[in-house]
Amino acid sequence: MLTSTLSTTAAPPFTPVGYLAEGVRTFSGRPHDETVYPFIRMDPGQGRAVANAYIAAPRRDTRAFDAYAALCRETVEQYHFLIGRIEFGGLGVAVRVVDDDPYSSAEAMVEDLHERRLRVFASAASGNPHPYLSDGVNDMFRAVHDAFGHAASGRGFDPHGEEAAWLKHSAMYSAPARRALATEIRGQTCALIFYGRGEFPEQKAALLPRWFSDRRSVHVRRDGR
Numbered sequence: 259m260l261t262s263t264l265s266t267t268a269a270p271p272f273t274p275v276g277y278l279a280e281g282v283r284t285f286s287g288r289p290h291d292e293t294v295y296p297f298i299r300m301d302p303g304q305g306r307a308v309a310n311a312y313i314a315a316p317r318r319d320t321r322a323f324d325a326y327a328a329l330c331r332e333t334v335e336q337y338h339f340l341i342g343r344i345e346f347g348g349l350g351v352a353v354r355v356v357d358d359d360p361y362s363s364a365e366a367m368v369e370d371l372h373e374r375r376l377r378v379f380a381s382a383a384s385g386n387p388h389p390y391l392s393d394g395v396n397d398m399f400r401a402v403h404d405a406f407g408h409a410a411s412g413r414g415f416d417p418h419g420e421e422a423a424w425l426k427h428s429a430m431y432s433a434p435a436r437r438a439l440a441t442e443i444r445g446q447t448c449a450l451i452f453y454g455r456g457e458f459p460e461q462k463a464a465l466l467p468r469w470f471s472d473r474r475s476v477h478v479r480r481d482g483r
Contacts, residue, residue, distance in 0.1 A: 269414045272364065298418060298425060308449075313459075315464035326390045326438045331435075332431050337353075351405065354375070364415055391463075417448075427443070438465070440471035
């Protein structure tokens with residue numbers, strides 16, 4: 259469960275789930291720096307700017323629909339890769355959609371994923387419907403983001419972990435889909451932290467400024483601060 263405050267101290271990283279980290283590399287077809295994820299931090303100034311952009315965005319913007327269509331297509335592909343049988347090139351994860359938030363910590367989720375199983379909080383049970391994504395696709399998105407974002411990066415559900423998970427998962431998406439991914443992960447996370455007051459923000463289908471979907475915008479602090 260995402261923490262709704264921004265602390266300067268990040269939750270400790272954990273060892274990424276190996277077959278999921280390899281799955282990101284296989285699916286994306288491109289190498290990237292695996293050493294960076296423990297050192298990613300959400301920058302407060304940029305985080306507030308992302309939050310302001312999300313709050314100001316309309317709930318449903320037709321100019322975002324091409325990006326969201328790409329996000330849907332690529333999410334479904336990732337989901338079938340995640341649950342596909344191992345002998346046919348999939349990762350063999352059994353996903354179950356449940357009506358309550360299934361994990362109190364990233365460690366509990368990772369324990370399940372080591373056993374190639376994953377529970378996902380049902381979108382239909384949230385009371386916060388998405389204006390573009392169906393509940394089914396949104397459930398798939400939550401599954402692949404938990405697996406390929408959090409478990410594959412070794413970062414949890416705190417704001418800094420969400421930033422690292424966004425970067426990791428974004429490697430699997432095309433540039434158009436990353437515009438929607440930035441809204442879904444960075445936008446919603448930052449809106450919750452800076453304006454949510456404990457309540458998850460209204461879901462939107464809109465585009466944030468392009469820089470916020472650029473992978474180079476992530477802050478890496480190898481000094482550990």
